[in-house]
Amino acid sequence: MARPAHDRARHPADPERSIAALVNRLHDALGPEVEGFGTALRTDPPVSIRINPAKWRNAPETDPVPWCAHGRYLAERPAFTFDPLLHAGAYYVQEAASMLIEQAVQASGLADERILALDLCAAPGGKSTHLRDLLHPDALLVSNEVNGERRSVLKENLWKWGAANVLITGAAPERFGRLEGLFDLVLVDAPCSGEGMVRKDPHALRQWSPSLVEQCTTVQRAVLAQAWNCLRPGGHLIYSTCTWEIGENEARIKELVDDGGEVIAIPSDSASGILATSHLGIAALRCYPHRLRGEGFVLSLLRKPGDRGTMGVMPQEPAHQGTELAWLRPTRSWRTIEQGDELFAIDGSWVRTIETLQRSLSVVSPGIPLAERKAGSWRPHAGLALAQDLDLDRHLILDLDLDQAIDLLRGQSIGAREATGTALATYRGIPLSWLQGAGNRWNNRWPAPWRIRSARPSAPPVSWST
């Protein structure tokens, strides 16, 4: 969050002074552990990824993150940018502690139901891609980001992840607040003062000030009020931040408890280093870098009073029979939604809900990007190449080697003896992009904004995934 100008002058610019100030602030809260905390802050953060099980079936099994089925630690930080698997959505680079939302979703008891879920503060998409995997395949996830630039990154990451039944929206929380009682599950991963990210981003601490905490508190209170409104009675709210301030965590949840909310303790394995705490009487899980291999993270789960009832079975819409839908495997009763020059595919049973949302707020991606209009007709959407439901049997497949894949990701064409029609480029069997035949080369359809622009390092880019 932005910091008022008058604070800037007082801020320690030197990371060491910033760390010392944070250690000082947490001295009483951590007691005898404070020394270990300070030492941990002065070491490199661990590197972790979360695997996309729908795409990368032979992913490394080693060094699992204990609280996340598909979380893995890596021994070192590879040149991720030059790994085509990252661009193909085979994994997401994610801080390990934040994968803890998996435990909250399980504790909510909603993972096996066809629910309507909302990630209200979703960019860049770490938790949305995770949440989508944790929910029932028939559930619909609405992934929202209010900031336009960050929303583009969210869209890129969700399209690359490639899961069905994801709606990307760009609305202020107030818009959702008006949709009273609509969602069964709401995740608020709130903007916060970011203490817990200091190892990853030294600027996070340079920005810290009591007035920043106050500013964040105001935003969090407002966002939570809207999240609470759009939550169905009996529904669950997951609240998380990457800061240890009680004012940004338990104090915010306490206001909802005063409004009738019931805090649900999230079971955790104390051997993993996660701390189950109860500040202000609010059960939370807290992560500290000296106790586990991860950064700062605080998580609570809350149930809204009332009976959720049974989710009404939505009338099934007849499946659209257009030829474009044949590009998808017939895994569900697909329906198309046309928006400008793009065509999207969604599970027909959610069409009514999507229409309700479209009337109230800006929906930027209603489902799988299926087709884009080119010279008056539909051609496969660049995002479709990355969709988990793409029917691979219908396309000519060209499996690229590492150099070719990197050329493609840089926006270059791929040389060929004879190239006609459309082909699907894969890397290690995982789809990446459409190629358009142009005689003696394949022209590239990798979206220009996603291209790799930095210089390629001379060392082998990714040793752990090859």
Ligand code: SAM
């Ligand atoms: N959940 C994301 C993830 O796991 O990748 C990280 C979310 S980040 C901690 C908080 C997000 O809240 C940011 O993307 C920010 O743009 C958004 N945000 C900031 N102010 C907001 C507000 N007043 N209402 C809603 N969202 C806001």
